[in-house]
Amino acid sequence: MTKAGTVYRKKVIKTIKDGVDASPVTLVANYNKIPSGDISSLRKSLRQKKAKMYVPRNSLLKVALKDTDYAQLAEALNGQTALVWTAADASEIAKLLVKFAEKNETFVVTGGVFEKGLLRKEDVKRLADLPSREVLLTQLLGTLQAPMTRLARALNGKTTDLILILKQLSEKRGGN
Numbered sequence: 001m002t003k004a005g006t007v008y009r010k011k012v013i014k015t016i017k018d019g020v021d022a023s024p025v026t027l028v029a030n031y032n033k034i035p036s037g038d039i040s041s042l043r044k045s046l047r048q049k050k051a052k053m054y055v056p057r058n059s060l061l062k063v064a065l066k067d068t069d070y071a072q073l074a075e076a077l078n079g080q081t082a083l084v085w086t087a088a089d090a091s092e093i094a095k096l097l098v099k100f101a102e103k104n105e106t107f108v109v110t111g112g113v114f115e116k117g118l119l120r121k122e123d124v125k126r127l128a129d130l131p132s133r134e135v136l137l138t139q140l141l142g143t144l145q146a147p148m149t150r151l152a153r154a155l156n157g158k159t160t161d162l163i164l165i166l167k168q169l170s171e172k173r174g175g176n
Helices: 004-022 036-048 058-065 071-076 090-103 121-129 133-172
Strands: 025-031 051-054 080-086 108-114 117-120
Touching: 004 051, 004 058, 004 080, 025 071, 025 090, 036 051, 036 090, 058 071, 058 080, 071 108, 080 090, 090 108, 090 121, 108 121, 117 121
Parallel strands: none
Antiparallel strands: 025 080, 025 108, 051 080, 108 117
């Protein structure tokens, strides 16, 4: 008969592996001595952005990541560790975590996984500095429209020049 503790540990390890594998973005943060109210408000903010925060024991997290491509994430564990999983905009989630870290000195985003690639602490900060997805899409659309807009202006300008020349010729010949 299996002990309850063993069943619990296996379930936590499976949850961690499934969460990291199923989510395109997983961010890892360490924290100490942060009031539970602040952590609850962070969880609420993350839920609003379609992200989930999971706080496992470090020993179970190390076991879960040991034989994966993400074993390096387990090296920087210190104090309480939070995993943040999301399929939403990674930039928005990183901004939220970095802003929370600025307010709470003991909350440190240590890295993560983005599209099956490892992120270091610096990478997460750069990700947080990116504009939101909507802003990037708007910039892309503007870049794609720019050549057509310039072509339309050039054609419109030549048409306007032609009309002005014809009007001047008409006035010289005594027309309206």
